[in-house]
Amino acid sequence: MPRTSEPGRSVSSRLLDLLFSFEPGATELSVADLSRRTGLPHPTTRRLVIELAKAGALEQRADGRFTVGIRLWQLGTLAPLTESLRTTAQPFMEDLYTALHQHVQLAVLEGTEAVIIDRLSAPRALGLVSRVGGRLPLHCSGVGKVLLSHAGTRVRQDVLDGELRSYTPQTVTDPQILRRELAECRRTGTAMVRGEMSNGADSVATRILDGDGRVVASLSVVVRSGSVRPQTVLPSVITSGLGISRRLGWRPGVKVRDG
């Protein structure tokens, strides 16, 4: 998204704008692209980008364009719960995939969205737009509803008060209905979502708890509508979620807390 040049903008905010100009679908950017995306003058952009490349945060390709550098990838691996949660969840996700041969996703809450931190996909399963590092809306995805229902009052209120975008005719956009659904998700720890995000895709999601009973992630299976009954998938999703939670230190009886 282009921004206008503000003379008062601090150097640090300019630098962050440059970094966060990289996004899925825009992973290789020229100085001109970056200047357009940030609204910074071309010479300023060039100077800052070269500084970022020198530090290893960006890398320059042979054609002159820039990509995110592997040093930034390494830095990202230090974010709490991403690599450690992936490692813990991996065998459970694989077993779920082996049992069902459907998409399996693991997501965490970030602000008012869900971020996919890992996924396994069947080569011939439903084509999904999501990718590792990608985002999903909280109000109409399986993992989103589970995370939102345990997100604490403030995030829940922000989402319910905000725009509840309609992705398909099935998307629940009425805050009153959504509020009731979330109360149910909170009670059961699961969500079953039919065609609310993509036509023809159903999602079955469950919560992942840590040793303190905090909801730290959500695990889901996404199936083609009509191919498998979500109720059939649910028990295996729940047991896999509980398996991951136990590996994170959770035990039956630990009180569930907001994430």
Added chain:
Amino acid sequence: MPRTSEPGRSVSSRLLDLLFSFEPGATELSVADLSRRTGLPHPTTRRLVIELAKAGALEQRADGRFTVGIRLWQLGTLAPLTESLRTTAQPFMEDLYTALHQHVQLAVLEGTEAVIIDRLSAPRALGLVSRVGGRLPLHCSGVGKVLLSHAGTRVRQDVLDGELRSYTPQTVTDPQILRRELAECRRTGTAMVRGEMSNGADSVATRILDGDGRVVASLSVVVRSGSVRPQTVLPSVITSGLGISRRLGWRPGVKVRDG
């Protein structure tokens, strides 16, 4: 590593110093920690850290300390070859793990080091210090020797001219011997390293090629010395590496090029 405060240091370099203060073993840092690590005055550190947290690059914990934010993790997933290579290599790494029940590692070249981008570990296998996002020296690890032998003249020269640190009595630190070893690695595309990085750990590594024949990564299996003969492991490591390379578009006959 602490740095002295230089009044001429640019804001962008200060910001990058703050970000790169986070490292394995130092993932939760207070403003005081960050001030000490960067050599920046406490008030400057606080101001910049708050700006980084506002942008989602850092996150503040309940105890006031900061961690790398999930937005930075997401940004890192855009680095070329990390997520896509992981996804491609995953099934091959799993099969190798199933066949051998030994550590399996995937690494890429970054500067004059190897960076581990994925690994699978046997719960009761040899205790290894490496982790996803961690680094290995090029001159004495299996993946390192494979990557170094295909790294291009300049990187190879830099490493051979630099300090060849001795990790164990077995570490090859003579540039002449190392040069001959690298020529052999380059010819075979593989490396067998015995106890050069850790006493009692052997590594068998092979190269991963892309469609242009470029060496983009190295795959290795690490075994306890004496438990398995490296020669026994080698064929399966080579076939797995070729399998990954084929998935990346490589075909027999494509000329191997430096990475």
